Amino acid sequence: MRLVDLRGMNITRSSAPSFVPRVSVGVSEVEAVVSGLLAEVKREGSAALIRQAKDFDGVADVQLSVTEKDIRAAAKKLDRGTKNALLESIRRVRAASEDSLPAASRTEYHTGGSVATRYVPVDRAGVYIPGGKAVYPSSVVMNVVAAQAAGVKDIVLVSPAQDQCEGQIHPSILAAADLLGVTEVYAMGGAGAIAALAYGVAEIGLEPVDVITGPGNQYVAEAKRQVKGIVGIDSEAGPTEIGIIADDTAHPEFVAADLLSQAEHDELASVVLITTSHELASRVEHALTRRLSATKHHERAGVALMGEQSGVILVDSLEHLYLMANAYAPEHLSVMMENPEDVLPHIRHAGAIFIGPYTPVSAGDYAAGSNHVLPTDGSARFSSGLSPLSFLRSQQVIDYDKAALAQIRDAVVTLANAEDLPAHGEAIEARFSDTTEQPTES
Numbered sequence: 001m002r003l004v005d006l007r008g009m010n011i012t013r014s015s016a017p018s019f020v021p022r023v024s025v026g027v028s029e030v031e032a033v034v035s036g037l038l039a040e041v042k043r044e045g046s047a048a049l050i051r052q053a054k055d056f057d058g059v060a061d062v063q064l065s066v067t068e069k070d071i072r073a074a075a076k077k078l079d080r081g082t083k084n085a086l087l088e089s090i091r092r093v094r095a096a097s098e099d100s101l102p103a104a105s106r107t108e109y110h111t112g113g114s115v116a117t118r119y120v121p122v123d124r125a126g127v128y129i130p131g132g133k134a135v136y137p138s139s140v141v142m143n144v145v146a147a148q149a150a151g152v153k154d155i156v157l158v159s160p161a162q163d164q165c166e167g168q169i170h171p172s173i174l175a176a177a178d179l180l181g182v183t184e185v186y187a188m189g190g191a192g193a194i195a196a197l198a199y200g201v202a203e204i205g206l207e208p209v210d211v212i213t214g215p216g217n218q219y220v221a222e223a224k225r226q227v228k229g230i231v232g233i234d235s236e237a238g239p240t241e242i243g244i245i246a247d248d249t250a251h252p253e254f255v256a257a258d259l260l261s262q263a264e265h266d267e268l269a270s271v272v273l274i275t276t277s278h279e280l281a282s283r284v285e286h287a288l289t290r291r292l293s294a295t296k297h298h299e300r301a302g303v304a305l306m307g308e309q310s311g312v313i314l315v316d317s318l319e320h321l322y323l324m325a326n327a328y329a330p331e332h333l334s335v336m337m338e339n340p341e342d343v344l345p346h347i348r349h350a351g352a353i354f355i356g357p358y359t360p361v362s363a364g365d366y367a368a369g370s371n372h373v374l375p376t377d378g379s380a381r382f383s384s385g386l387s388p389l390s391f392l393r394s395q396q397v398i399d400y401d402k403a404a405l406a407q408i409r410d411a412v413v414t415l416a417n418a419e420d421l422p423a424h425g426e427a428i429e430a431r432f433s434d435t436t437e438q439p440t441e442s
Helices: 026-045 046-057 070-078 080-099 137-151 172-180 190-199 219-225 252-263 278-293 300-307 318-330 341-347 363-368 401-419 422-432
Strands: 003-004 104-108 114-121 124-128 154-159 184-185 211-213 242-246 272-273 309-313 332-336 353-354 394-401
Touching: 003 318, 026 219, 026 353, 046 190, 070 172, 080 137, 080 172, 080 422, 104 154, 104 190, 124 190, 137 172, 137 211, 154 172, 154 190, 154 401, 184 272, 190 211, 190 219, 242 252, 252 272, 252 278, 252 300, 252 363, 272 278, 272 318, 278 300, 278 309, 300 318, 318 341, 341 353, 341 401, 353 363, 401 422
Parallel strands: 003 309, 124 154, 124 211, 154 184, 242 272, 242 332, 272 309, 332 353
Antiparallel strands: 104 114, 114 394
């Protein structure tokens, strides 16, 4: 990993982002490619999806609709150990999701009238489960359980067909869908799948959804960005990130193991250590070298570790450490410092925060109970991780009778006239006019 030595430098909130390791992606190129793929699906429907499956996934003549029979068959083949692990993950994620549900509220004014806030789920949600270099039944759990906790009735799952699975979705993903009772599943991936969820594909019975959630590569993230406004999205979750802030009390083996756990996802994974200790940085480098040579996916992990999006940032004060952590705003932030709870007030920007040496990020990836669908590429500055809130809309319900309306009559009319919108005020006055027939109040 490259070293970014900021010791002795005057780091400010405005300058800190310029020191953060970031991958240089041809954004305009990605935008153009994705725009074309979305247009193809909108124009051609299933024909475009079949062609894209061949071009990008190497699957010829894919069957886009997955039958309930195929879903159940995959579930029957799931080994007991994986099934039990998924059930444990479901149990914990469901408990945390249900506990996070917002409570309805109602404000009663002493002069009369009330404003209530209620939370209503969307009718239909589409969840995207990535394929490619790894298989993610855990992402089925994270997306579907959050939607179910919110009360969504119709949940649609899409995931790429895989050549090594005879042109079908990986069976572990189908098995996870079965465990959660999801029966509407389609074999499609990438930007085209996002288009299908947003626009619908009538010839295969896929109706448009209201919200699209789930992680993916930069093309999936860009596709979600482009359909936002037609549908809601959770966040722009691209290649994975981990940031670790550590002092000289951190265990170098733990730090190295956690960095490597995220580097194995993808060559574009971003792994960053921010520390005040040069000695720790050196020991972590040695541990990484040893662990990398022994890990299964050492080739892609090695590319990620050496990429421009990764690095070790050395600072000479806690103030600068916090500045750099917030500037990075990582998907996952691990706090390996003495008294890690004291660090929390200084951290504002992170998708999820993992406290202490025995809360590794991989626990959150699978079975800690937290959700692993999180904002990436610095978007944790303004967006949140997946939760039931991603599938809920807040609605205010306003209830005034005539006596209560009279209490705000003058204020409304005055403000309406101040904004030169007199009909607003007239709508109030109509209710107090002697010439207006008054409805009977209940």
